[in-house]
Amino acid sequence: AQSVSQHNHHVILSEAASLELGCNYSYGGTVNLFWYVQYPGQHLQLLLKYFSGDPLVKGIKGFEAEFIKSKFSFNLRKPSVQWSDTAEYFCAVRRSSASKIIFGSGTRLSIRP
């Protein structure tokens, strides 16, 4: 069965530190990849997505992610985090043309002011 793994359950960083959150998936075919963010008390919002083309995807708020097909990975990065980035981050994968999106278990990011 298709699965999505986010190995970091809770990451704590200081402001201005660099961020990388890992995401690996198990499906071997063509996939669509997503990162969603959930700020405290809010619903999920799309950060960025990859469907095809340039494997380095830029999203909102300075986030980017790189699709490495050979590693089945789609890691999220940000060069310098801010306190306002405190949230839970979810990686999600959908088989191309499928209707279901499978979410990872999430990574909680805490930023120390």
Add this chain to the structure above:
Amino acid sequence: NAGVTQTPKFRVLKTGQSMTLLCAQDMNHEYMYWYRQDPGMGLRLIHYSVGEGTTAKGEVPDGYNVSRLKKQNFLLGLESAAPSQTSVYFCASSYSTGVNQPQHFGDGTRLSIL
């Protein structure tokens, strides 16, 4: 433009009670989804619908039923609530599964079963 609206936002039930969660979207989306979010488990798909009159099971469908009688509404029912169904429920919708069609989420319904 309201997007995806879920009602109610909070509810407390006793074991064995029934209730229906309503999801409404005003974006003319074909696809609608119901997820539950539990600590450490991310979002798990309960049921989904690829169009009016259609429904399909997701990862964790047991104990839930759904209906999509109108394109804009997707109802999630609990016939006999159990404490294991205490969770935050999110509805989502998308126009299709094509390029640049992510899911749009509602604000969630926090459900507690005593």
